[in-house]
Amino acid sequence: MSDSSAEPASPSPQDPGSGLEPGLRADLQRIAGAPALLVALDFDGTLAPTVDDPDAARALPAARAAVVALAGLPATRVAVVSGRAIASLERVAQLPSELLLVGSHGAELRIDGEESGPDLSAEDLDLLGRLYGAVAGVATRYPGVRVEEKPAGCGLHTRTASPEDAAAVRREALAAVRSLAGGEGIAERYGKDILEFTVRTADKGTALQVLRDRTAASAVLFVGDDVTDEDGFAVLAGDDLGVKVGAGDTRATRRVDDPEAVAELLGLLVRYRERIAP
Ligand SMILES: [Mg+2]
CATH class of the missing domain: 3.40.50.1000 (HAD superfamily/HAD-like)
Structure with a gap:
């Protein structure tokens, strides 16, 4: 660490890092x-x-x-x-x-x-409960759709649903979630055959x-x-x-x-x- 403030010698083009400023x-x-x-x-x-x-x-x-x-x-x-x-x-x-x-x-x-x-606060847990309720409430009307509970959210799985049902249940679930506290504090994330909602607790x-x-x-x-x-x-x-x-x-x-x-x-x-x- 003795020379840590010294400017590195100019690298030759073969040296690793020679392309860096x-x-x-x-x-x-x-x-x-x-x-x-x-x-x-x-x-x-x-x-x-x-x-x-x-x-x-x-x-x-x-x-x-x-x-x-x-x-x-x-x-x-x-x-x-x-x-x-x-x-x-x-x-x-x-x-x-x-x-x-x-x-x-x-x-x-x-x-x-x-x-x-x-780390979920009482408020987060309340929102998490309402989030799960909203998503599960929509999912139950569609065959082949499953809701997975996660530590800070839930996932809406549509792999075994028809493409039409998958699109419809995603649309309805998004609308239901966004109506919860205006969607504030809930992150939406799309994956392969999954739409995920997470209560924002960390960054x-x-x-x-x-x-x-x-x-x-x-x-x-x-x-x-x-x-x-x-x-x-x-x-x-x-x-x-x-x-x-x-x-x-x-x-x-x-x-x-x-x-x-x-x-x-x-x-x-x-x-x-x-x-x-x-
Ligand atoms: Mg990145």
Whole structure:
């Protein structure tokens, strides 16, 4: 950490990270010297290129290799912080089990094998009860439709319904849910043959704070591409570093173009931290 403020020497084109801007390389070198580092990464659009079929999304091989290498370094933890449910994230991410996982935009956490659901207030529980009642009330009129209760919401499954019924029940359920408190505080999410409703209890910012506490991180690197990642950038401070992927307004202080550049960034971080890890 003695030279953590020094500007990295100009890289040759063969060096990992040579495509990254010097300011970002300098920030990476600085954060690589953190006594306890948390690397928190969004999945879709960040580790994995965005694809039409969410089940076909995969991390770029170079990004995956860097994540595995980082997770194996001392005093270094890696978290994947996604809007997907943890079950879906596990299926597509296929990452080592020592990774920390945040799903459902912060509503689900898995830290060292321990799952925690959302912290629901009495108000949340009341809304959750009314949410389930509204969705189940609609679903019961359609054959082949099933409602799954979830810790902070419910899923409307339409795989075994006719396409006409599936479309109709989704439409009616959306209308019913939106009439609850004007739909305030309830997130809607479409999946394959499922429409999911979640009582909003957490975001990526609250999740990052939990991860920061639990890992006793002295610095956090957070990388994400989407609007919901801004909640994560908003809680960064001090020695932290936020990197936005792609275009759009952001609170992050650095930016890269695409998942390929994220893989390059992570590869460079591995190199720096291998050299100077505590
Ligand atoms: Mg994303």
